[in-house]
Amino acid sequence: MDHNLTPEQLDSFGREVLELHLSVKADVGEADVRYIRRVITAQRALAVLGRGLLFASFFPPAWVAGTACLSLAKIIENMEIGHNVLHGQYDFARAKDLDSQTYEWDHLCPSDQWRHSHNYLHHTYTNVRGVDHDLGYRILRVTEEQPWHPGHLLQPLYAAWLALSFQLGVGLHDVDVRRFIFQKKSERDPDEARRLREIGKKALRQALPDYVFFPLFAGPHAPAVFLGNLVANLVRNVWSFTVIFCGHFPDGTATFDPSCLTNESTAHFYLRQLMGSANFEGGRVTHFLSGHLSHQIEHHMFPDIPAHRYPAMAKRLRVICAKYGLRYNTGSLFGQFKSVVKKLFRLALPGRHRAPPALAAA
Amino acid sequence: MHQVESPSRLTRTRPSAASRALGVIEAVLAPLVYPKSAEDYLREVFPLLSRREILAEVVAVRPETPDTTTLVLRPNGLFRGHRAGQWLMVEAEVFGVRRTRCFSIASAPALHQEKGTIEVTIKARPGGVVTPELVWRQKPGAIITISEAQGTFVLPETLPARPLFVSGGSGITPVMSMLRELALHNQAHGATFVYYARTAADVVFARELQEHALFSGAEILVWTDDEPSAVSAPFGRCDARADLSAHVPDFAERETFVCGPPGLLGAMSALYAERGASERLHTEAFSLEEHTSRDDGGTEPQVVFARAAKTQKGSRTLLAMAEDAGLTPRSGCRMGICHSCTCRKVSGVTRDIRTGELSTDANVDVRICVNEPVGNVVLDL
Ligand SMILES: Cc1cc2nc3c(=O)[nH]c(=O)nc-3n(C[C@H](O)[C@H](O)[C@H](O)COP(=O)(O)OP(=O)(O)OC[C@H]3O[C@@H](n4cnc5c(N)ncnc54)[C@H](O)[C@@H]3O)c2cc1C
Numbered sequence A: 001m002d003h004n005l006t007p008e009q010l011d012s013f014g015r016e017v018l019e020l021h022l023s024v025k026a027d028v029g030e031a032d033v034r035y036i037r038r039v040i041t042a043q044r045a046l047a048v049l050g051r052g053l054l055f056a057s058f059f060p061p062a063w064v065a066g067t068a069c070l071s072l073a074k075i076i077e078n079m080e081i082g083h084n085v086l087h088g089q090y091d092f093a094r095a096k097d098l099d100s101q102t103y104e105w106d107h108l109c110p111s112d113q114w115r116h117s118h119n120y121l122h123h124t125y126t127n128v129r130g131v132d133h134d135l136g137y138r139i140l141r142v143t144e145e146q147p148w149h150p151g152h153l154l155q156p157l158y159a160a161w162l163a164l165s166f167q168l169g170v171g172l173h174d175v176d177v178r179r180f181i182f183q184k185k186s187e188r189d190p191d192e193a194r195r196l197r198e199i200g201k202k203a204l205r206q207a208l209p210d211y212v213f214f215p216l217f218a219g220p221h222a223p224a225v226f227l228g229n230l231v232a233n234l235v236r237n238v239w240s241f242t243v244i245f246c247g248h249f250p251d252g253t254a255t256f257d258p259s260c261l262t263n264e265s266t267a268h269f270y271l272r273q274l275m276g277s278a279n280f281e282g283g284r285v286t287h288f289l290s291g292h293l294s295h296q297i298e299h300h301m302f303p304d305i306p307a308h309r310y311p312a313m314a315k316r317l318r319v320i321c322a323k324y325g326l327r328y329n330t331g332s333l334f335g336q337f338k339s340v341v342k343k344l345f346r347l348a349l350p351g352r353h354r355a356p357p358a359l360a361a362a
Numbered sequence B: 001m002h003q004v005e006s007p008s009r010l011t012r013t014r015p016s017a018a019s020r021a022l023g024v025i026e027a028v029l030a031p032l033v034y035p036k037s038a039e040d041y042l043r044e045v046f047p048l049l050s051r052r053e054i055l056a057e058v059v060a061v062r063p064e065t066p067d068t069t070t071l072v073l074r075p076n077g078l079f080r081g082h083r084a085g086q087w088l089m090v091e092a093e094v095f096g097v098r099r100t101r102c103f104s105i106a107s108a109p110a111l112h113q114e115k116g117t118i119e120v121t122i123k124a125r126p127g128g129v130v131t132p133e134l135v136w137r138q139k140p141g142a143i144i145t146i147s148e149a150q151g152t153f154v155l156p157e158t159l160p161a162r163p164l165f166v167s168g169g170s171g172i173t174p175v176m177s178m179l180r181e182l183a184l185h186n187q188a189h190g191a192t193f194v195y196y197a198r199t200a201a202d203v204v205f206a207r208e209l210q211e212h213a214l215f216s217g218a219e220i221l222v223w224t225d226d227e228p229s230a231v232s233a234p235f236g237r238c239d240a241r242a243d244l245s246a247h248v249p250d251f252a253e254r255e256t257f258v259c260g261p262p263g264l265l266g267a268m269s270a271l272y273a274e275r276g277a278s279e280r281l282h283t284e285a286f287s288l289e290e291h292t293s294r295d296d297g298g299t300e301p302q303v304v305f306a307r308a309a310k311t312q313k314g315s316r317t318l319l320a321m322a323e324d325a326g327l328t329p330r331s332g333c334r335m336g337i338c339h340s341c342t343c344r345k346v347s348g349v350t351r352d353i354r355t356g357e358l359s360t361d362a363n364v365d366v367r368i369c370v371n372e373p374v375g376n377v378v379l380d381l
């Protein structure tokens, strides 16, 4: 891993980050529970309002407002509530409705598969090549260390498709679909088959209200309701895609060789998460709608802390990073996303991706 | 220690019409709100509504003494009533964390039948986590989760002729429920109610006891350590043996219900055993005495908490050891009756500290609050 810290400096960096981590953890409590409950209530209200407005879609502004409310409700459920609750950020409350082990989110990836592929694999092995399937979702080449093959020529198209169907892409990333399809039935891993069946079942149950039941209830407005639901799902997919891709793929994020995992210290873990993640800037609304994954760095270093605390933690973390001369990768949402798109195009071709000089030096 | 009735053995009554109607509404809405439940949405508007959890609204908060408060609860339709003397679990949110504790129902079953409310009377424990919150900071209007009523320390169906109730401190609650029930049915005549409190100001339900003495025909004897209170004619230090011999000479012939601190329970058990009247003595304890294991002379036992990847040496209860190791497992009564703390034992031998019974099987559920390790134990915690 590329950094200029002496072992002693690394050690004391680790201690300072740990101190930050523990001090916030000790403060987590009543205010966080109140916060997330308020968010949940607001999210439910938005969902009901959105569905209601869509029923009035003979009046075009109602269609627009309804679709917007529903998109927001879907985004908030996945990002600020579901993703964070499933991380166990609110497990301390020991409340049944906030329990990471029993929460079922509105995402086609069943919660228990998510806890394995995301909480465990992705968060433990962040950006470790060959282990972290979020690194390109098995189809994209997002770092030059990944070997090129001709299939990558079409990767801008794959990426666009992934953006529109992001739930599916993320839901399936614990399954090697290509291998699975071409395998003989007898060779298939029964556990993988079971996981696929579960995803299929959940996907169906999740699709039915949006594409069958609510349109049916709307009678003559069925097409408008169907379309509103479709758009809301697409908006959620594109937004989550944007947020997640800005989290680990902008210029300056490092990827790692599996060898760096042997006997990894806490300090090294923090450092690897710092180097492998990137933030983007924005106002409170942007942070909120990203489920505070605009603070991907803090999220990866402190995944068990309620995410709404990341902006405050970021201030303290940046001071620590500056002190040790470590790069804290952040930029505007547009700038970070642009660098991801550029990279996707460049790495569709064989060879290296040259980062802008300023970054290469950092 | 009384025999515990597990909740599954309680008789199941038929669901009420309201609950069935709610079931239909939920089933219709379920496909629309998947993967949430309709209840999740409905509860935002009707906070007591549930088909899964017994929820109760705190309708009133009534201070009783400087450190004791009565909460009047109105449970939803899932609560199936109680018998005089039973207790329930209360799940309260304290500083954002849900915690479960057991409390006896102090009100009479008749109150629930008539008004739909139940009352718990809670004393703040110094240094306690939950009780100070409930006693001093609980606000009316809050919604809390409770359990069904449970326990077999109850007033028998066929009322005993001249029951004797003996209690101390906060242990007054289950026997108060019995006295109230008797009085509401005009059956308190001939009953004797003995109560020990530290000071006159600590006498819970002082006014009501006075009224019982005057109007319901029950004999009320209250002892306090300092001076006689309004209701306590005699006074002096708690000495159940002397007091009963002097003031209730026929105690050994009477069905006796006792609840209070371990010292009182111990004295009463010894006294009744001596008189050969143990089968007439019914007791309820609020706590076990702090337990440290007998020393077997062998190597120190060790517990591995598998999920947390932590190991703890020692010979306290598994629950205490888990807490020592920095874990926060669920617990409630901490005396083996509520099953809140049940947890899977992966391997190893444990001993029940109440009965001495050994559990040697692998992959069984144990109540960690009343089991200690014998040798090496692995828990799925
Ligand atoms: C069947 C039953 C009925 C009860 N009825 C009543 C009632 O009507 N009114 C009332 O005021 N109280 C009642 N209690 C006692 C009440 O449950 C405890 O006082 C309460 O759990 C203390 O909670 P806390 O959070 O304030 O203290 P905690 O913070 O839990 O306790 C402080 C210390 O005591 C230990 N501890 C916790 N709970 C217990 C316990 N039950 N016994 C011994 N040590 C414990 C903890 O390990 C800790 O070290 C009853 C208990 C039982 C089991």
Ligand code: FES
Residues within 6 Å of the ligand: B330, B331, B332, B333, B334, B335, B336, B337, B338, B339, B340, B341, B342, B367, B368, B369, B370
């Ligand atoms: S805490 Fe109640 S049985 Fe263990």
